[in-house]
Amino acid sequence: MAVYFIITIISMIMAKCAINIRHLPKLHTTYKIFCIASFLPFFIISAIRYNVGTDYWFIYEKYFYYINEGTDKFTEEGFNILNRIAYFVYADPAVMFAIVSLIIYVFVFLAIYDQSNHICFSILIFFISAIFFNSMNQIRQAIAMSIFLYASKYIYQRRKLPYFLWIAFALTMHTSALFYIPVYFMYGFKAKLKYHLYAFFGCLLGFPILKKIIILVISNSKYSWYLGSIFDENNFYLLGFLFAVGTLVLCYFYYYYGHRENDLRYNLMLNMKFIGLIALLFSSVIPQSDRVYYCFNFVEILIIPEVILSEKKPTRRIVLYMIIVSVYLIKLFYDVYVNGWYYVVPYQTLFSR
Numbered sequence: 001m002a003v004y005f006i007i008t009i010i011s012m013i014m015a016k017c018a019i020n021i022r023h024l025p026k027l028h029t030t031y032k033i034f035c036i037a038s039f040l041p042f043f044i045i046s047a048i049r050y051n052v053g054t055d056y057w058f059i060y061e062k063y064f065y066y067i068n069e070g071t072d073k074f075t076e077e078g079f080n081i082l083n084r085i086a087y088f089v090y091a092d093p094a095v096m097f098a099i100v101s102l103i104i105y106v107f108v109f110l111a112i113y114d115q116s117n118h119i120c121f122s123i124l125i126f127f128i129s130a131i132f133f134n135s136m137n138q139i140r141q142a143i144a145m146s147i148f149l150y151a152s153k154y155i156y157q158r159r160k161l162p163y164f165l166w167i168a169f170a171l172t173m174h175t176s177a178l179f180y181i182p183v184y185f186m187y188g189f190k191a192k193l194k195y196h197l198y199a200f201f202g203c204l205l206g207f208p209i210l211k212k213i214i215i216l217v218i219s220n221s222k223y224s225w226y227l228g229s230i231f232d233e234n235n236f237y238l239l240g241f242l243f244a245v246g247t248l249v250l251c252y253f254y255y256y257y258g259h260r261e262n263d264l265r266y267n268l269m270l271n272m273k274f275i276g277l278i279a280l281l282f283s284s285v286i287p288q289s290d291r292v293y294y295c296f297n298f299v300e301i302l303i304i305p306e307v308i309l310s311e312k313k314p315t316r317r318i319v320l321y322m323i324i325v326s327v328y329l330i331k332l333f334y335d336v337y338v339n340g341w342y343y344v345v346p347y348q349t350l351f352s353r
Contacts, residue, residue: 007041014038039109046101053136064093078172107146118305128328133342144170144177191270236284258310269303272296
C-alpha cells in the first residue's frame with residue numbers, strides 16, 4: 001500500500017508546483033512539465049503493474065489473445081480495436097494495459113486541471129476514494145468515466161457537439177457511457193432536497209414493484225445473461241451505502257450553508273451523486289447496479305473539493321479536511337484489507353513475472 005501513498009504525495013507536490021507558477025506566462029512550459037509530472041506517477045504505477053486488479057487475468061489478459069486470435073471479443077468495438085493496436089505494437093497484454101492507463105489518467109488529469117478549483121485535493125480524493133483502484137479493475141468503464149469527466153466541461157459551456165462526440169467515443173469503450181447522454185440535459189435543474197427526499201422514499205416504498213420492472217427491462221436486453229449468473233447476487237454493501245449517504249449529506253449541507261444554490265455546476269454534480277445513491281440502493285436486487293453508482297459518483301473528484309472551499313472559516317476548514325481525509329482513509333483500508341477488494345495489494349510489476 002505504501003507505493004500508492006508515495007505516488008499520491010509525489011503527484012500532489014508536482015501539482016502544487018504547477019499551481020504556484022500557473023499565472024506566470026513566461027513559465028508556461030515549466031507549468032506544463034509540472035502538470036505532466038503530477039500525472040506520471042499514477043500512469044506509471046498502473047502501466048507497469050502485473051496481475052494487479054481483479055479483472056487483470058480473469059478478463060482482460062485472456063481477451064487480449066481472444067480478440068487477436070479471432071475467437072472472442074467485447075461488444076464495444078473501440079476497445080477491440082485498441083487491443084488490436086496494442087497487439088500490433090507488441091504481442092503482450094502489458095502494452096494494452098499501458099495504453100489503457102495512458103487514456104484513463106490523461107483524461108482524469110486534464111479534467112482535474114481544467115475543472116477543479118482545488119487541484120491537489122482532487123488528486124488526493126482520486127486516490128483515497130478508491131476511484132484510482134477501480135480504474136485498475138473495471139478498465140473499460142474507467143475509460144468511459146474518465147472521458148465523461150473531461151467532456152463534462154462542455155456541459156457547462158452548453159456545447160452539444162463536442163460533448164456528444166466524446167460520449168460517442170466513450171460508448172465504443174463501454175456501454176455504460178449511455179448514462180451520460182441525459183446528463184447534458186440535467187444541467188440547469190436545481191438539486192432540491194425535498195424532491196430528492198420524495199424520490200428516495202418513493203423508491204423505498206415502491207421497491208418491490210420497481211425491482212420487477214427493472215429486472216424485466218434487463219431480461220429483455222443484452223445484459224440478461226447477468227440474471228442467474230454468478231454475478232446475480234446480493235451486492236448491497238451497507239457500509240458503502242451509509243458512506244455514500246454521508247458524503248451526499250455533506251454536499252447538501254454546504255449546498256445551503258455555502259450558498260451554492262445558484263451554482264449550476266454544483267447542482268449538476270449533486271444531482272448526479274443522488275442518482276448514484278439510488279443505483280446503490282438497488283444493488284441488493286439488481287446485479288451490477290453498483291456500476292451505475294460508479295458512473296455517477298465519478299464527479300466526487302470535483303465536488304468534494306468544492307465542499308472544502310465552501311467552508312469560509314479557516315479553523316473549520318482545517319477540521320473539515322481532517323474529517324474527510326480520515327473517514328475516506330478508514331473506508332479505503334477497510335475495503336482493501338478487511339473486504340479484500342480491488343486486488344491491488346501486494347503491488348507487483350511486470351519485472352516480477
